[in-house]
Amino acid sequence: MASARYAWGIDVGNRALKAVKLVRDATGALKIDDFEVIEHETVLSNAGDNRESLVQSALANFVQRHPMKGGGSLALGVSGQTSFARFIKLPPVEPAKIPEIVRFEAIQQIPFPLDDVEWSYQLFRDPGSPDVEVGIFAMRKELVNHWLKYFTDIDLSVSAVQMNPLAVYNAMNHEGRLNGTTMLIDLGAENTDLIISEGETIWLRSIPIGGNNFTEALVKAFKLNFAKAEELKRNAPSSKFAKQIFQAMRPIFADLVSEIQRSIGFYSSVHRESRIDKVLALGGTFRLPGLQKYLQQNLQLDVEAVKSLSIGQPSDAKLAGSYNENLLSVASAYGLAVQAMGDAKINSSLLPEKIRRERMWRDKTKWFGLAAAGFVLGAGVAYTRYFIEDFRVKVSADANQQRINNVMGTARTLDTQWSDIENRGGPDRARINAIRNLTHYRTLWSELLSTMTAKLPAPQPALLTGKLQDIKSIPRGARQQILIDQISTQYRPNIGAIADDPDFKKFISEGAMPTMPVGGDAPPMDFSSPMGMGGDDFSAPPTGPIAPTNSKRGFLITLRVTTPFADAYTLVEKKYVEALRAMNDKSIKPGAQFYVARAEIVQALKVPQDATKVTALAAGQAVINRERQAQATAAGAAGAPGTGAPIPGGFVPPGESSRVPFGGGAPAAGGGTQGDPAIFIDRLTGEDMHDDWSLTILVAVVIDPPPAVQTAAGR
Numbered sequence: 001m002a003s004a005r006y007a008w009g010i011d012v013g014n015r016a017l018k019a020v021k022l023v024r025d026a027t028g029a030l031k032i033d034d035f036e037v038i039e040h041e042t043v044l045s046n047a048g049d050n051r052e053s054l055v056q057s058a059l060a061n062f063v064q065r066h067p068m069k070g071g072g073s074l075a076l077g078v079s080g081q082t083s084f085a086r087f088i089k090l091p092p093v094e095p096a097k098i099p100e101i102v103r104f105e106a107i108q109q110i111p112f113p114l115d116d117v118e119w120s121y122q123l124f125r126d127p128g129s130p131d132v133e134v135g136i137f138a139m140r141k142e143l144v145n146h147w148l149k150y151f152t153d154i155d156l157s158v159s160a161v162q163m164n165p166l167a168v169y170n171a172m173n174h175e176g177r178l179n180g181t182t183m184l185i186d187l188g189a190e191n192t193d194l195i196i197s198e199g200e201t202i203w204l205r206s207i208p209i210g211g212n213n214f215t216e217a218l219v220k221a222f223k224l225n226f227a228k229a230e231e232l233k234r235n236a237p238s239s240k241f242a243k244q245i246f247q248a249m250r251p252i253f254a255d256l257v258s259e260i261q262r263s264i265g266f267y268s269s270v271h272r273e274s275r276i277d278k279v280l281a282l283g284g285t286f287r288l289p290g291l292q293k294y295l296q297q298n299l300q301l302d303v304e305a306v307k308s309l310s311i312g313q314p315s316d317a318k319l320a321g322s323y324n325e326n327l328l329s330v331a332s333a334y335g336l337a338v339q340a341m342g343d344a345k346i347n348s349s350l351l352p353e354k355i356r357r358e359r360m361w362r363d364k365t366k367w368f369g370l371a372a373a374g375f376v377l378g379a380g381v382a383y384t385r386y387f388i389e390d391f392r393v394k395v396s397a398d399a400n401q402q403r404i405n406n407v408m409g410t411a412r413t414l415d416t417q418w419s420d421i422e423n424r425g426g427p428d429r430a431r432i433n434a435i436r437n438l439t440h441y442r443t444l445w446s447e448l449l450s451t452m453t454a455k456l457p458a459p460q461p462a463l464l465t466g467k468l469q470d471i472k473s474i475p476r477g478a479r480q481q482i483l484i485d486q487i488s489t490q491y492r493p494n495i496g497a498i499a500d501d502p503d504f505k506k507f508i509s510e511g512a513m514p515t516m517p518v519g520g521d522a523p524p525m526d527f528s529s530p531m532g533m534g535g536d537d538f539s540a541p542p543t544g545p546i547a548p549t550n551s552k553r554g555f556l557i558t559l560r561v562t563t564p565f566a567d568a569y570t571l572v573e574k575k576y577v578e579a580l581r582a583m584n585d586k587s588i589k590p591g592a593q594f595y596v597a598r599a600e601i602v603q604a605l606k607v608p609q610d611a612t613k614v615t616a617l618a619a620g621q622a623v624i625n626r627e628r629q630a631q632a633t634a635a636g637a638a639g640a641p642g643t644g645a646p647i648p649g650g651f652v653p654p655g656e657s658s659r660v661p662f663g664g665g666a667p668a669a670g671g672g673t674q675g676d677p678a679i680f681i682d683r684l685t686g687e688d689m690h691d692d693w694s695l696t697i698l699v700a701v702v703i704d705p706p707p708a709v710q711t712a713a714g715r
Contacts, residue, residue, distance in 0.1 A: 005071035006033060009336025011164060014044045014189035014212065017058040020333040022311065022341055030341060032311040035323050036062060045190055045212060046226055055150055063154050075160040075336035078147060078350065080206040081191045083139040083163045084110060087203065090132045102134055104408060110138045118144045120348035126200040133201050137163060139350050160339055161350040164332045165193040165204050170344040171335030172280060175310055180277035186331065187211065187283035192256065194263050198274055203267055207259045211285035214249045221248035237289045257298045261493060279303045284329040300494040309334065444593050444703065452559065456482055457575035468685060476687055477566035482576055486560040496552035499597035499700035507556060508602050508698055554594065554702040561695050562607065568693030569604050577601060580699060594703045603696035608680065610694035617679040
C-alpha cells in the first residue's frame, strides 16, 4: 500500500456512499484529488429486501463515474457497531513473544471462536514508558465476506478493511488535531462513535443513537413517512414550525447527552488522572442547528466542529461546493484513504488472510523472474546449507512450541479458576446493590425544600398574629418579613464549576427561554436544560457513573423573594443568604444528601421595576377581577340590589371579599393589566407596595457529599 500512486477510501453508510481519493503532491504530502457522495434512494436500515440492490447500485454508479486504473489501492470501512474492539495492557515480555500472547488474549476477549472471525491487532507504545498496550479488533467472517462480495462482484480489489472509528482516528491524527486528551464524536445515521485519544492510547465506544433516531422522532410526532420526516429535519432552521420540530426531537438530544456523559464517566473511572481537553464533532448529523452548542453546554466541554481539512479541495472545482457541504461526513473515508496510502498510525486490517496473501503474491509476480535467476545462480552453493539449517530450525521450533503449549495450558487453567472465584456471588451482589439503590435520593427534595424555607428568619411576633391591627402597628418599611414567591431549579452535572465561576450572576438567565434562534422569525428553541431542554426539573439525578470530583453534580436553584423592609438587601443578605452559606461542606453531618456550595443575591429591584413580579401581580389581579365580574353578573341576573360603592385600589376588608369588584364597578374582560395601579395594593393590608423590594437569590447545591461523609453515612 505504501507504493500506491493513489488510493480511494470508501465508506458505505446507511444514508450514502462517501468516497475520498488521495494522491501525493511534489513534496510527498497527501492531498485530495477526487471526492464522491452518492445518496441511497432509501436509507439502508429502512430498505428491507432492497438493501442489497441499493448498495450494488451505489457502487455501480461509483465505478461508472470513477474507473479504477492501475497502481491504485482501495480501503473499505465497516461499522463500529458490527465489529469488536478491546484494549489491553500487556505484561513486560520479549518482543518476539508478543504475537503469541496477543493470540492468547484474543481467544479470551473475542466473544466468538477465532475460526469464526477475522481479527487483527495494533500495538500502542509510548517511547517514555515500558508499558505496551494492544488493541484487538474483530468482525464475524460472514459479515466481512458479505461486504467484500459487493466489491469483487464489480471487479474492485480491496487492500484493507478497517473499522470506521479507527479510520476517523487515522484521519484526525493525520490532520494533527489530536493534542492532549481529545474526544471525537462521529455522529452518523445509525450510530455515534466515540473515540478518546490520549497520547499513544485510544478508547472506543459505539452508541446506537444516530441521525435516523431524530428522523424517527419526527415520523412519530407528525405522522409522516421517513422520507418526508428526513426532509423536514434537514429544513428545520427555515421552517415556520421550527419550534415544534425541535420539541419533537428533544428526547433524542437528551438520550445522546446521557450516553456521552455515561461514557465519559466510565473513561474517567478507568483513567483517573485523565481530563478531556476538547471535543471534535464529526458526522452529517452535526448540521442540525444547535446540536453543537447543546452538547457544549451540557458536557461542560469545548466542542469544536471540524470545518476544514489540510488535504485541501478536490482538483475539480465543480466538486468544491458538495465537498464543503459534506465535510463533516467524510472523515471516515479520508482516514481509509490515508491507510491505503500507507500513512496511517493504525494499520490493522480485517481483510481475510487468504486475500492478503493473494494480493501479496500478485504484487510480487513481476519480481519472480529476477528472483528465479538469482536462485539458479546461488542454488549450487546454498542448496545443501539450506536443508541443514532448516532441519535445525524445525527441531528447535518443536521443542520451543512444546514449552509454549505447556505454559499456555497452565495459564488457561489458572485463568479459568480465577474467573470462577471472581464471579462467585456476583448475582447476589448485584441484587443487594439494586435494593440499596432504591433508597438513594428518595428524600432529597423534601429535605432540600424544607431546608430552604426553614432558613428564613422569623418576622416580628406582631406579624404572626394574623390580625390586621397588629400587622399595621409596625410601619411597613420596618417589617422584617421575607416571603418566597418562587423556587425554580435545574440539574447540573458540573455544578462545582458553576459555583467557582467568578461571574456567578450570569447563570440566572440560563433557565429562561429564548436562548437560541433557529432561523427566520421562528420562535427560538431552548437548549439550556440538561434534562429535557428547558423547564424545571425536580427529578433525582441520574444513577449512572458519578462524575469526577472536580465536576461535582447538583442543582442550580433560583429563589425569588419579596420584602417590605426598607433596607431589603441587608436583611436578606444577613438574615437569609448567610444562613444558606453556612450549610457548606464544612458543616454537613453524616447522612447528609447535599450542601450549599455558593449562595448570592444576584438581583435587587423595587417591585414596580421587576417585570416578572409585576406580571405575576397583574395575573393575580386579573383572576380576582374576573371572579368579581362573574359575581356581579350573577347578582344582576337575580335582581339583587347593588351592594355598595367600590373600594379603591382593590383592597377588601375582612368579611367583604364577596361584596364588591376590585377597582370599582365591573372590570373589563381579562381586567388587571400591568398598568392597573390596583396591582400594587397589598390585598391583606390595603397598603401601597411601590416601595417593597423584589430580590433574586442564586444557590448552587451539591448533591454528592465528600467521600468522608459518604463513608460515615454508610452509603
